[in-house]
Amino acid sequence: MPTPEPATTAATTSARPDTVRWLFADQLGPSFLDHPEQRVLLVESRKVFARRRFHRQKAHLVLSAMRHRAAELGERCTYVRADRYADAVRDFGEPLTVCHPTSRSALRLVGRLPGVEVLPARGYATSMEQFDTWVRSRGQRRLLLEDFYRESRRRFDILLDGDEPVGGRWNYDADNREPAPRSGELDVPAPWWPTEDAIDEEVRADLDRWEADGDVSFVGVDGPRRFAATRDEARQALAHFVEHRLDRFGPTEDAVLADDPWMSHSLLSAPLNLGLLEPLEMAHAAEEAYRSGDARLPSVEGFVRQVIGWRDYVWHLYWQQDADYRDRNALRATTSLPEWFAELDGDAVQARCLSTVLGNLRNHGWVHHIPRLMILGNYAMQHGWQPAEVTDWFHRSFVDGYDWVMVPNVVGMSQHADGGVMATKPYAAGGAYIDRMTDFCKGCRYDPKVRVGEKACPYTAGYWAFLHRHKDSFARNHRMAQAVRGLDRLKDLEPLLEQEAHRGSEAP
Structure with missing residues (x-):
């Protein structure tokens, strides 16, 4: 079932609403824009792939997602191919806003560039301010995931009956540790797979040429694109998982079968980390499946814990720890x-x-x-x-x-x-x-x-x-x-x- 477009939990306005938004490759969803007509700058750098040997299919997914987003935005998007991000930004010549980048190196980069305003982070359920408030409330106590997760459930009113967790328990991890089936097979529908298009063909041809020219080198092998590269694809993948695979996800989420690399997992981490999905929309979709009787509670709770608990917890610890961590x-x-x-x-x-x-x-x-x-x-x-x-x-x-x-x-x-x-x-x-x-x-x-x-x-x-x-x-x-x-x-x-x-x- 289609889900409505989510609202980000971070601030959604900039000082100048007409300012062009610079999007990094992991900020491609609609929540990274302040309004539907906002102009966008996207920068594609071959040098990123020349400096380090990424997996071939990761390079394909990122470039495909960027180019698909540029095609969706049409004339509102300036798509620049440049060796260095800094050169592209300086040559663009207009003031820019950018949502808080997801790495320390990218944050240092935007901090060195004049005319770039950094906005609060988006794409996470809990804002940095909310996490800082929670940390201060802990005093000298350890920053335990379970405590953060329960506080998040309460704050977003997810899987609650009044003030208490549905089913009487916060955590069903103990119910989600079944070993691999002895049959060697998991009776669950296959994952949703995207259909490649002309943009994917163009990306593959470019990567082939870059390798042939000796400009870049990859690990891994080429293969069909398995992960969503657009917002529409990501929503289809989420809906398919919730309807066909979520119910079976929990019991065997820690099990592994040699002949089934996918098991009942959602395969949504890649589009989620590209910014094409929002964690709260995923959590609400899973909760709706439980409330309607379409998915068992341990599976739903385990999935919710991953997307608004563990993922946000990891994100905030990355920034909460010192740079030398x-x-x-x-x-x-x-x-x-x-x-x-x-x-x-x-x-x-x-x-x-x-x-x-x-x-x-x-x-x-x-x-x-x-x-x-x-x-x-x-x-x-x-x-x-x-x-x-x-x-x-x-x-x-x-x-x-x-x-x-x-x-x-x-x-x-x-x-x-x-x-x-x-x-x-x-x-x-x-x-x-x-x-x-x-x-x-x-x-x-x-x-x-x-x-x-x-x-x-x-x-x-x-x-x-x-x-x-x-x-x-x-x-x-x-x-x-x-x-x-x-x-x-x-x-x-x-x-x-x-x-x-x-x-x-x-x-x-």
């Missing part, structure tokens, strides 16, 4: 990413879980949150890979990856490099977790129960080597102390440590 390295991890991982070479890997996930990322530019955290991030943390390199790799390799997304999620959540700001314990796990939540271990040459030898699972062995390497600091963590004590029961610890030392950066 991105360089934190509490576990003193110094190893560079091996080439097979950096190049998404799943074919070089024998461990079925890691091989499949890297292959899916190479082929689609996307895998869902459990492969990101417990397959890719878990392996990187176990093997002491430099967290800034891991963060940059996630940013470049995922179609929905942006600086504000990946710095807290990788530095804090995935690599525990912030020493506990985001999570009180590292998200480290051995093969037993992967065996329980996925079907990868079936048919793998490695055994999740084996630590040493030819059949030793690299995640099981890596987990114990990781615990041993940090046993002194983890012993002081009440959530890790019991796991560290388990080292004393391992009769094969010495050969395990020798085995892992020899593994080095070789593909498992």
